[in-house]
Structure formats: structure tokens, C-alpha cells
Amino acid sequence: MHPPEPRVVSFLICDQIITERGTHKKSLIGVFHDLWAPAFPCVHPRMSIYSCLSDALGRYEFEVRLVEVNSQQVVGGGRIPPLEIQDKLAQVELALDLHHVGFPRAGKHEFQLCSGGRPIFSKAFMVRLIEAQPPAHAGTEVDPASPFEPGGD
Numbered sequence: 487m488h489p490p491e492p493r494v495v496s497f498l499i500c501d502q503i504i505t506e507r508g509t510h511k512k513s514l515i516g517v518f519h520d521l522w523a524p525a526f527p528c529v530h531p532r533m534s535i536y537s538c539l540s541d542a543l544g545r546y547e548f549e550v551r552l553v554e555v556n557s558q559q560v561v562g563g564g565r566i567p568p569l570e571i572q573d574k575l576a577q578v579e580l581a582l583d584l585h586h587v588g589f590p591r592a593g594k595h596e597f598q599l600c601s602g603g604r605p606i607f608s609k610a611f612m613v614r615l616i617e618a619q620p621p622a623h624a625g626t627e628v629d630p631a632s633p634f635e636p637g638g639d
Contacts, residue, residue, distance in 0.1 A: 501534065554590065
């Protein structure tokens with residue numbers, strides 16, 4: 487019998503993840519959606535992946551694959567040590583540090599989170615040449631209406 491497929495609650499790519507001692511709270515530093523390189527092929531020195539899963543129960547063998555979308559070529563990846571999840575209601579966090587990640591060319595790439603050899607989630611991002619101009623909206627933050635008032639009194 488196979489364990490139920492976990493539900494991916496969140497999946498973010500960032501520069502670094504800091505885990506606080508004692509509380510094990512995660513701080514994600516430099517969340518990004520595009521990656522810029524001066525030339526190709528290129529090697530990105532460091533990045534991190536954060537994922538939060540739920541609805542999992544049993545033993546899981548997770549794997550992360552880096553795929554060049556146009557060619558469907560797997561250009562990187564690795565296995566996560568097996569996890570035994572005892573509580574289906576638990577929020578299980580995966581924080582992965584990746585070093586020396588290679589990109590053969592510019593274009594759309596994706597990280598795939600796999601369980602039992604099957605992709606259960608993918609996160610696409612663009613790898614771009616620095617010489618290209620970023621789109622007008624790059625770096626612009628959207629500030630949605632919030633029920634919280636800034637400041638206090």
C-alpha cells in the first residue's frame with residue numbers, strides 16, 4: 487500500500503533559509519522568481535528551496551529535479567533522506583540548500599518535487615541573460631489591501 491500523496495502548501499525559491507535555534511522557525515531571505523546570469527552555461531553558487539507539505543502519512547522518499555522546460559531535460563537534482571510522517575494533520579517543512587546549480591542556457595526551468603519517483607508539484611522560473619532589459623514590472627511590489635493598519639497608535 488502506498489502512502490497518500492502529500493499536498494504542497496507552499497514552494498518558494500530563495501537565496502538562503504535561516505532556521506532559528508530553539509523554535510526552528512524559518513526565515514526565507516531573497517525570495518525570487520527569475521534568475522539572471524551574465525553568460526551561458528552558468529553555475530549559480532547558492533540557492534535554497536522551501537516547501538511545506540500536509541496531508542501526508544507514512545514513509546516518503548522525496549526527490550527534487552531541476553528541469554529545462556523546453557527540452558524536458560533534467561539538468562540537476564537530488565534525493566532527500568526518507569521521511570516517516572506520523573500525523574496527517576502535521577505541516578512538514580522541507581528546507582533545502584543547493585550549491586553550484588548549473589544552467590546550460592537561458593529559458594524556462596522548473597523545480598519538480600517528486601514522491602515515489604512521480605512529480606507531485608512543480609515551480610517554474612525563468613533564467614535570463616543579464617544584458618536583456620528586465621520587464622517594466624520587475625522589482626515592483628504589489629501592495630494588496632490589508633486588514634492590518636501599519637504603525638499602531
